Amino acid sequence: MIYFDNSATTKPYEEVLDTFIKVNRDFYGNASSLHNFGGRAEGLISKAREQIASLIGVKTSEIIFTSGGTEGNNLAIKGVALKYRSRGNHIITTSIEHPSVMEPCRQLEEMGFEVTYLPVNEDGIVSVDDVEAAITKNTIMVSIIHVNNEIGSVQPIKEIGQMLTHYSKVIYHIDHVQGIGKIPLDLYGSSVDLCTFSAHKFHGLKGSGFLYKRQNVRLDPQVTGGNQEQKIRSGTENTGGIVAMAKALRMELMDQKEKGDTFQRIREFLFSELQKFPQIVINSPRNGAPHIVNFSIVGHKGEVVVHALEEEGIIVSTTSACSSKENTPSSTILALGVNEDIARAAVRISLSYENTMDEAKQFIKTLNGVLERLNKVMRRNR
Numbered sequence: 001m002i003y004f005d006n007s008a009t010t011k012p013y014e015e016v017l018d019t020f021i022k023v024n025r026d027f028y029g030n031a032s033s034l035h036n037f038g039g040r041a042e043g044l045i046s047k048a049r050e051q052i053a054s055l056i057g058v059k060t061s062e063i064i065f066t067s068g069g070t071e072g073n074n075l076a077i078k079g080v081a082l083k084y085r086s087r088g089n090h091i092i093t094t095s096i097e098h099p100s101v102m103e104p105c106r107q108l109e110e111m112g113f114e115v116t117y118l119p120v121n122e123d124g125i126v127s128v129d130d131v132e133a134a135i136t137k138n139t140i141m142v143s144i145i146h147v148n149n150e151i152g153s154v155q156p157i158k159e160i161g162q163m164l165t166h167y168s169k170v171i172y173h174i175d176h177v178q179g180i181g182k183i184p185l186d187l188y189g190s191s192v193d194l195c196t197f198s199a200h201k202f203h204g205l206k207g208s209g210f211l212y213k214r215q216n217v218r219l220d221p222q223v224t225g226g227n228q229e230q231k232i233r234s235g236t237e238n239t240g241g242i243v244a245m246a247k248a249l250r251m252e253l254m255d256q257k258e259k260g261d262t263f264q265r266i267r268e269f270l271f272s273e274l275q276k277f278p279q280i281v282i283n284s285p286r287n288g289a290p291h292i293v294n295f296s297i298v299g300h301k302g303e304v305v306v307h308a309l310e311e312e313g314i315i316v317s318t319t320s321a322c323s324s325k326e327n328t329p330s331s332t333i334l335a336l337g338v339n340e341d342i343a344r345a346a347v348r349i350s351l352s353y354e355n356t357m358d359e360a361k362q363f364i365k366t367l368n369g370v371l372e373r374l375n376k377v378m379r380r381n382r
Contacts, residue, residue: 002314002359006201007149007178007292007350013203016248020205023240031237032228041239048246055249056197058187058212064229065242068209069177069198070100071223073143075211075233076173076194077104079219080141081113087169088138089113094126096153096332097145101175105143114138122336123285124153128160141171146179150319150332150348151284152292154183161191171217177201181252181353182291193217199241203352204248208241255353263353264290266360270349273364279371281342283333291352294333296345300374305347308370314363317348 003011012020023044029037031045045065053060066072081091093105095117105115116134120126131142142164144155157174164172173194176185181202187195194217199208213219219232226234256263267290274280274295283294297305302318309316319330329343349363 002355002363004349004351004355004359004363005315005317006352006355007348008317009200009206010203010352011354012200012205012244013248013251015251016204016244019247020240020244023243027239031239032226041237044243045237045239048243051246052210052249055246055253056187056212059215061230062213062215064211064213064232065237066209066211066233067207067238068200069098069175069196071233072177072196072198072209072211073098073100073173073175074104075219075222076196076213077101077141077143078108078222079232080171080173080194080217081108082220083218084140084169084171085113088136088140090116090136090138091141091143092116092118092131092134092139093143094118094120094145094155095335096120096124096148096150097143098149098175098177101143101145120153120335123288124148124151124332124336125285126155126160128156128163131160132163135167135170139167139170141173143173143175145175146185147176147183147289147292148332149178150292150330150346151294151336152178152288153285154179154287154289157185157192158190165191178289178292180249181256182289187212199245199248202248202252204245205241208238208245210245252353259353260290262357263351266351266355266357267291267293269357269360270364277368277371279375281338281345283336283338283342283346291350293349295347295349296333296338296342297347297371297374298342298345299378300371301344302346304374305345305370308374309366312366312370314366317350318346319348 027041029041031042049063050060053063109115118126118130164170171193174192176195177198193214195212197210200206221232223234228234270293279298281296329340330346333343333346
């Protein structure tokens with residue numbers, strides 16, 4: 001099997017699985033308990049927090065553990081909106097955010113908040129000038145996805161952050177779930193206040209994640225009851241998942257350093273080869289993130305292509321895994337200015353550092369055969 005659906009989830013590293021099992025077998029005490037057995041679990045969590053903070057270049061006290069990207073985005077957006085509503089009720093985001101940003105924003109609209117959904121250009125990139133032009137006296141938050149999960153467009157995070165330093169009451173949130181380990185992000189240098197991460201996107205385990213929260217930022221808790229995580233996110237700590245996540249992040253960043261050039265070459269090969277197919281329209285920008293290539297095959301629905309490739313042992317996807325079962329065209333692809341037929345035909349390849357050039361070559365060869373077969377069926381049915 002060739003697995004090209006890493007933006008949906010990655011295969012956990014073997015070392016990460018070993019760590020998770022060992023911690024849950026030997027250190028299963030409740031980290032909030034007073035006894036020493038619980039204290040040993042708490043010590044592991046503290047060490048993992050220090051490691052993660054060091055890896056992303058922030059203070060240890062600025063790491064809040066969560067269950068993943070969806071919770072992290074909800075905590076950041078709703079937490080800011082409810083805590084700072086006395087300052088204003090306006091939030092700015094983009095038209096190509098992940099559902100875990102879009103849906104909290106829509107919920108807040110029902111509560112009386114105003115949300116501006118900024119357009120993007122044909123490469124899926126928002127304009128810094130548009131962000132600034134949307135700011136009003138009631139704006140309390142700007143939330144921007146760093147790397148789009150469907151097409152891989154990379155937003156000008158640092159430039160937006162520098163602009164926002166002139167608007168002291170506006171809090172800046174980044175969804176970095178797809179960017180970590182692929183596109184570097186200097187949180188302090190980009191003036192980011194909140195940033196979301198999810199372990200299963202970098203070979204950790206599902207159900208683990210963390211939120212970077214700048215020290216002076218306050219959040220209204222969304223999960224209450226136990227006072228864990230600085231009273232911001234209650235619930236018994238997932239000790240095994242947290243420790244395994246720290247290991248996965250360290251390994252992912254090491255792979256980025258050692259395999260980054262090969263990774264980029266695989267993406268360039270796929271991009272160039274796909275351009276040779278007359279039926280294919282590439283939706284991803286040429287200078288996008290190194291792990292995502294989104295394309296549409298004119299005349300064939302994306303789901304048909306996905307299943308045809310699966311029969312050949314190749315796993316790809318259509319849209320975001322969180323939206324893939326909805327029978328609607330991708331709103332992200334539509335936002336690029338293409339028609340509905342192109343949007344419905346979208347297919348996403350998403351790579352990890354585990355993928356190889358040989359797999360990429362096999363994919364192109366297999367896609368060619370699949371396309372010939374689908375075209376024959378289409379001609380017969382006319």
